Amino acid sequence: MTQPDQREPGTWLLDRIDAREEALTSQIEQTQAQIEELTGRLRELDQDLDHLRITRKTLLVLASEPDPAPPPPTPAIPDHPAYQQILTILADAGQPTRARDPCLALDLPLARKNIENTRAKLKRLVGLGILVEIEPGLFAQPRP
The missing domain is CATH 1.20.5 (Single alpha-helices involved in coiled-coils or other helix-helix interfaces)
Known part of the structure; x- marks a missing residue:
């Protein structure tokens, strides 16, 4: 071994x-x-x-790059309380509305004078860029 x-x-x-x-x-x-x-x-x-x-x-x-232009200033709502009431009515409605609808919501008689005054206020809000007129006489809040 x-x-x-x-x-x-x-x-x-x-x-x-x-x-x-x-x-x-x-x-x-x-x-x-x-x-x-x-x-x-x-x-x-x-x-x-x-x-x-x-x-x-x-x-x-x-x-x-140059700085982008600042966003346009938010338009000021006219001082008269009717404008704020109209905007509140449009916001609550949530859909386009005609001049006679705010008159009804504000318990105003559907007299031509009241409807035309409301339409004038709606048109002024359109001119300020606060509302848009989708078609003649039909107003709405702009979409973001």
């Missing part, structure tokens, strides 16, 4: 080569896994850098 240390020299060398090959294979697999992990991280960092460059470019373009 031969002792473990006294194996044939060829077998002993082949065993050492096998052990070394297994160790190198393991190191290669670990290194390959690290490379894949680092490649993924590099891809993420590259994408983050691209986003920063795009943001910088966008900000520089926006900074070089």
